[in-house]
Amino acid sequence: MLVERDEQIGKLTSFLSGAPSGGASGGRASGAGRIAVISGPVASGKTALLHRVLEHPERSGADRTGPGPLSALASPAERSVPFGVVEQLLRDVPEPEHAPAPTLAPRPDPAAHRAGPVTDEILRSFHARLAGLRARGPLLITVDDAQYADPESLECLAYALLRAPAQGAGALSLVVTRGPDPDGGAPAVLDELPYRLRGLHLRLRPLSVEGVALLLADRPGPETGPGPGEPPLTAESLHAATGGNPLLVRAVLADLRAGRTPPGEAETGPRSAAEPVDAADGAAPHAGERFLHSALICVHRADAEGPRIARGIALLGGAGSLSLLARLMETEERTAARVVTALGEAGVLDGPRFRHPGVRAAVAESLPEEEVIRLRRRAARLLYEDGAAPLMVAVQLLSHEEAAPHEPWVPRVLSEAAHAALATRRMAFAIRCLRTAESRCADEAERMRTRATLARFLWRVKPSAWAQQLRSLTGAVRAGLLPPADTLRLVSDLLWNGWVDDAAEATRQVVGVLPDSPDPAVAVELRRLWLILSSTYPGTLERIGDLPALATRGAQRPSGTAATVSEETRLTGIEALYGVLAAAPDGGARGLADAEFADSVERLLAGTRVRCETIVGMWAGLVALMYADQLDRATRWADQLVAEAADHGAPGWSAVLRAVRAHMSLRRGCLAEARTLAEEALEQLPPHGWGVCVGMPLSALIETRTAMGDHEAAAELVDRPVPEAMFMTRYGLHYLYARGRHQLAVDRHHAALTDFMHCGELMRRWNLDRSGLAPWRLGVAEAWLALGDRPAAERFAREQLAGDAGGRVRGLTLRVLAAARPAAERPDLLGEAVSLLQEAGDWHGLALALTDLGEVCQELGETAQSKLHTRRAWRIAEGCGAKELCRPRPSAPAPHDSPAAPPRTAARTHSGTTSSLTEAERKVAALAAHGYTNREISARLFITISTVEQHLTRVYRKINISHRQDLPVSLDTDVAHTA
DSSP, X not given: OOOSOHHHHHHHHHHHTTOOOTTOOOOSOTTSOEEEEEEOSTTSSHHHHHHHHHTOHHHHTOOTTSOOXXXXXXXXXXXXXXXXHHHHHTTTOOOOSSSOOOOSOSOOOHXXXXXXXXXXXXXXXXXXXXHHHHTTSOEEEEEETGGGOOHHHHHHHHHHHHTSOSSSTTOEEEEEEEOOOSSSOSOTHHHHHHHHTEEEEEEOOOOOHHXXXXXXXXXXXXXXXXXXXXXXXXXXXXXXHHTTOHHHHHHHHHHHHHOOOOTTSOSSOOOOTTSOOOTTGGGOOOOOHHHHHHHHHHHHHHOTTHHHXXXXXXXXXXXXXXXXXXXXXXXXXXXXXXXXXXXXXXXXXXXXXXXXXXXXXXXXXXXXXXXXXXXXXXXXHHHHHTTOOHHHHHHXXXXXXXXXXXOTHHHHHXXXXXXXXXXXXXXXXXXXXXXXXXHTOSSHHHHHHHHHHHHHHHHHHOHHHHHHHHHTTHHHHHTTOSOHHHHHHHHHHHHHTTOHHHHHHHHHHHHHXXXXXXXXXXXXXXXXHHHHHHHTOHHHHHHHOOOOHHHHHOOOOOOSSHHHHHHHHHHHHHHHHHHHHOBOTTSSBOSOOHHHHHHHHHHHXXXXXXXXXXXXXXXXXXXXXXXXXXXXXXXXHXXXXXXXXXXXXXXXXXXXXXXXXXXXXXXXXXXXXXXXXXXXXXXXXXXXHHGGGGHHHHHHHHHHHHHHTOHHHHHHHHTSOOOGGGGGSHHHHHHHHHHHHHHHHTTOHHHHHHHHHHHHHHHHHTTOOOTTTOOHHHHHHHHHHHTTOHHHHHHHHHHHHHTTOOHHHHHHHHHHHHHHSOGGGHHHHHHHHHHHHHHHTOHHHHHHHHHHHHHHHHHTTOHHHHHHHHHHHHHHHHHHTOGGGGSOOTTSOOTTSOTXXXXXXXXXXXXXXXXXXXXXXXXXXXXXXXXXXXHHHHHHHTOOHHHHHHHHHHHHHHHTOOSGGGSOTTSOHHHHHHO
16 A cells, blocks of 8 residues: 555656656657656655556556566665666567677676776667667666666666657656665766656655554554553654654554564663653654664665764764764764765654664664773763763763763763752662762762762662661761761761761861861851751750851851852751740740741742752751741641652652651641651651651651550550660650650550650750740640649649740640639630630640530530530541540530430431532531531621521531531531631
8 A cells, every 4th residue: 555655656657658747857859768766765665656557557558569667676786886787677688680789798897987988889789679679669667776776877778768769669768766875976877867858756755644644544454552551553653753654654563463572572672771761752652673674774775874873873862963973973974964864864863863762772782882882982072072961971971881981070070960860850860870970980089979969869769778878978077088068968967867976076077177267168067057956956966065156156158159049948947947946045936026937938938949959948947837836838838848759759858748747737636637647758768767857757646646546556656666866856855745645645644744854854955945846844734634733734834825835835735724723714714725726727626625615514514515515526526537535525425415425427427418508608517517606607707697597597408407416527627617
């Protein structure tokens, strides 16, 4: 099936039948023979077109009684053989019966004929042989690949054509197919004849997408579909891979009919991990044996230099210019340009790149290994000298195990490429760059600096290997092989892993050699380290001793470079954390006013992109927002950063961000969400990858499990071993507080009191006594209350209220204070606690306070109010996952008059759907579901009581319920609690 060739078939048929051709160019009178030239790229179907016409004599105009066509196929190997094409044409032609005439055998000496024109005797002899054939009828001569024909044969053909009639009994026609001219050496007569005679020129173009679609639809026989995970074969993808070359298109289809590559074999050839991935690679069709073989045929036939230049293109992968390609392959630029053009026309290349990765791999594999190494090194050097992007140079250096030479410029380029790869999220490639750079460093200090950078990169993608990489640097730190700034950056990593002695030694070493006016970069790192030690590792700061005054009073920050943005982010984020936590001598906070502080941190987060250099500062900013009770802002930014970390493929980042986000959910009383986040964080990062920071996710999970009533699960978490160095850090404070809450919940009151007191002792000693970090006085008050010492409980509760407690902690503390006071004073205290906790959005704390309020109302004989508060508490507890609160206490009335009755909301069903509710109806229903009276709903939503009643009536009808207590707790909890 010839596709998109109908026009050419018609013109060639008309030409061979002797009809006037619209494509003929001017020339001689009708006394001369005729010539048609079919040209086009390699494998564009030139010969197929000719054979299609010759298969049908009525199309070719041949006389069945006349002589058959004379055919010859020229080849590059016989181009220098004189009269090679003529001999093919006359191979089966008998000698004339009349008087002898000079013949072409024996063959004349090639050298003699190259020296001058073909002799008249030979020309007349050839003409006479053809004349004898033409006497029997019109004669057709075809020559395939005429660009390879020898000049002598073409001169003979020209002589005969110019002396034969174009029409009639003795007409002579010549049809040649002509492909690309490999070296521009085709005889001039091949260009002249079409213009001297009545020439028809047919130029074949590649198939269009529509043409490819016709072949795709016409494929006969069975075939296998795409492999697992592969896109279906479409006309567009097939055209993109073949450029519309008919040979390549048919080869792909033939491979599909024959079956796929055996399992385990690469279908597109091997690809180095260093190779860039083209966007179209994912949609490339299967590269089977026939396709690759056909593509290599195109490469070899397109040009004599085709295979060699194609190998250079395969190695470069589209990088660089024609000039670079020519220099790499040590040829002229015009030769490289000619090959690129020819391979592009043949459908093998698309611009400077191979259309199909399998063809590229097949071409590259034809090079011996030694030649690959030589060319890769040469390509890397040429790209480097041309000022190419480090990534382009690195692709060549990393493409083979031995491709990167031991030269001074190599480690520097690879390090730059690693940072560029990091920005484009190619982490595996970035790590390979740094590993190779380290192995090529001649200077030991440079090698250690590269290893330190590699350690930071590993934390992002392979935390399990990070600690081992970091440990290998401790010797370099002791030996002073790292610059002071790099050593100070390393200290916080050492502290993370609990290597306190190494961190202290490294810090003392740098401080000991610091001049009075250190480098600005060193001053910034010293300031950053002091802030980290003060806010996160205060126990280590005690062991190190005083840092220079430069660290505590701040350092001038460099400005004006991209690197400075990262330094600014890290420093500003950690300063924000320190500002929230550090207590002034009078017990107040050193931090900014809440609104101003939150705005500054949000500006930091909004103006920074997530990178290795910025993630620490951004994380610190998030934690600062959380400690400052800016939970709404902190949660919004945490969710965004968790999503970005997932997009970056950075499990280390994602894990620590999820741990912080779990604490935010815990403080909002969203227990199920907090549990999920904490568990995901611990799953994403192995225990040894957490180091001392394991206290962050572990404390969130312990406290969450305790609040949910899963005491066995909490006990299992408490029994897990943790690094001893954790208790010298801020993370240890979280852990002590969480463990104290678990001990309190399982009636180990003295153990709980010990944990809370120890936590408070450390916070006061480290100057971190902020309730936003851990309200240890609240825990102590609850422990004393459980031990029956109400005065001690009241004393610590009042101390907590007199401090820096925010709305959430104040609400929780008022609840404990109420329990320490007489029953008559409790309702007011608990009512204020309910308001504060509701405003702060702590649903678990709100459920606790409402439960207590219900109990005291029952004790005071206010049964209706008791039921109202208890029912609301149960609904909220059910919604936030605090299943223990859903069990009635011995002294508390069940919300539906049955002391042992479980919450009806847990088993309630309704046939309607809440999706039909309007926004106003949903708000009213949500408030009613959480225990608010019609009057309270009226006041909160600023509507009349009558409007509330009307909304509720419509809600009952829409969701098919009859009573207020049947309202589903699944209605928007946030709407109910923030209205």
